[in-house]
Amino acid sequence: MSTQQQHPDFQQEIQRLEFTKRYLDVVIKTAESSKDQFQENMREAFQDVDWLDSSSSYSSLLTNARFFEMSKDELKSLKNARVKPYFARIDFLQENQKEIEQLYIGKTSLYSRENQEQIIVDWRSPIANLYYEGRLGEVHYESYEESYNGLLSLKRQFMIENGELDEIRDIDLTTTDELLQDSLSKSSSNRLTEIISTIQEEQNRIIRADLNKPIIVQGAAGSGKTTIALHRISYFIYQYKENFAPEQLMILAPSRLFIDYISEALPELGVERVRQTTYQEYVQACLGIKLNLKPDNKLVRLLEEPESKDSQTSAWISSTKGSPVFHLILSNYIRSIYKTFYPSEDFMVDKFRLFGHKKFIHLFKNDYNYLPLFKRLEKLKAILQNDVAKKKQNIIKKIETFYDERIERALYRGKDPEKRRQYVSDALDKKDLRLSEIKKALRTAVPAYMRQFPKKTLIQYYHELFNDPALLCQFSEGKLTEQEAETLCQYSQALFSKKKYEREDLALMLYLQVYLFGIPKEIKAKNIVIDEAQDYSFMELISLKKALDTDMFTLVGDLAQGIHSYRGLTSWNGVLEEIFPRATYTELQKSYRTTVEIMEKANELLKLLPYSFPKVEPVVRHGESPKFMMRKNDLELVRQIEEQVSLLKQENFKTFAVIGKTMKDCQLLYSLFKEHSEMPVKLLEEQEKIPKDEIVIVPSFLAKGLEFDAVMIVSLEETFSRDSELDIKLLYVAMTRPLHRLYFYGESEDDFIIHI
The missing domain is CATH 3.40.50.300 (P-loop containing nucleotide triphosphate hydrolases)
Known part of the structure; x- marks a missing residue:
């Protein structure tokens, strides 16, 4: 008999596992066929089990079991759970209660919704936090702003492979490190998918940290940054499943290679429908343009030719375009563009003043300042059109009245009937001509007035920024020297002449897009995870925040691995102070990867x-x-x-x-x-x-x-x-x-x- 089979609860746990698997099979089978067959399926599944009658808890679960409709995602989670339904058990006696709850913790939940008896507790649930952070003895946990106290008498971990129970370990302070070491000693081939059972306390706190605030994690190599980021997404989906679709969350990965690397972990965590893309791909989608991006070989050039002037210049260009200096430059440039859209003339139709230019400017600057430039113009164009529609009849009436009064006077003033008739005829012709002209003017007035505002493309605006070194210097408010501005302009113009762009241009173009044209709603995300965040520049992060119109970012990175520091970050201070001031900042110095x-x-x-x-x-x-x-x-x-x-x-x-x-x-x-x-x-x-x-x-x-x-x-x-x-x-x-x-x-x- 093996050591494990000598564990006093080994047989009992085998029975519990068998019960769970059969229960799962019935739920899955019913979901795929007809819910009317649920109770019949239950009877068939358990008819050969002799130990069932001796357990009141199992009988209670089966007696009260009801089938409820489930989504495709829920069904998929249960199918995945079949080979390893759970990985841990905790025994918890809540204060003022008489019965100890035996809770089995897994990657998904399964319970009798009729009486709320849980067969599997989701690892993301509030009570499961006791497994990750609770010590044996008196404990408490928070759930939906309520605090629950009680006694934790057992923490048990299961090693289940292909639906078979291999090993049981009861956890205390002395065995926690052993369990972690066993997990870390395994091959890397499936570590990302099997880490839920060994999430450490400091990792768990980051995963469950306030979901309504951004978070920045400075984590050493091997500290579990990627794991934390993925599990935090999973936790977010669990907490907000009624309000958020997974597609509203996005992972910005450093490369397609990295997306492939994490792809196996995503279904296990139930987050495979979360958008996964790279920074370059996402920005181009926001711009609605497929740019001819020059291969990002600056790092390679710095490695192969570190002392060459070209390598040093291109690295400086990257650093400058990604720095707060360019945030200042773009802000001033955008203000200068806005000023070209302040009209100096009132909106007139013929001699009729319909809308004052000062009122136009006031609306542009104040009432619609939440919109990008050209969306403001659309609003103001609609206001002018509405104004024309409202005042059209009044203008026509005034013209008609003017001519009608002249005709009326002529009928009684002249003695010569022929002259009088001719005068009236001419007046009627003039009236018709005038009305025809004014109606045409009313039809074309708004387009004619709006033509004073030149609509350029994003590319045109971006190129113009680098046309004049003196202007670039002026926009920098002295932060750039004349020579530096000249270098930036020459370098950029040389690129543009070949219709090429670099990664560093994307952030600047995105920033302009936000303030000039706007970002389509359907491409935005409500919660964003960025891995290897240390390789992003200040401008890249602030442009993303502006484009997505949210600060709900999870940034994980390691400055010590900042191999793109010529364009990326050397400190988190600027990010915390100027981009994400609400963020929770935390450091992870423990490495779980290597020896x-x-x-x-x-x-x-x-x-x-x-x-x-x-x-x-x-x-x-x-x-x-x-x-x-x-x-x-x-x-x-x-x-x-x-x-x-x-x-x-x-x-x-x-x-x-x-x-x-x-x-x-x-x-x-x-x-x-x-x-x-x-x-x-x-x-x-x-x-x-x-x-x-x-x-x-x-x-x-x-x-x-x-x-x-x-x-x-x-x-x-x-x-x-x-x-x-x-x-x-x-x-x-x-x-x-x-x-x-x-x-x-x-x-x-x-x-x-x-x-x-």
């Missing part, structure tokens, strides 16, 4: 960065120390990696990455493996999917956000320099990718900055 030995080496790199980064605290999980392997020649390198992968596979490791500093080094590595090895390898580029059965070769800057069981960092033609902040960050990114093993291959340890 103590690997993290201690990675921490040595943090000391070399110019900013003060606190030391990352690895969770107490030990493993082999990182190893350096001397590379004698190319063929020997291939053999070394082949042998290492073979040994690691014998230890049941499944995912492997060979990381080079640059794409150039990775292309050389890929060629070597294709020429000298039969081992399946895949050179990973930004738009490609991560293969399941191949060794991944990936440049350091694309490895960010990914994780593998084992990583081999290779230096062929490119080495890492301790004099380069970018090199230090790239090596730090590479070193924090593995869960279990880390190897270095190069001519000497000096290729990797630190002593290994």
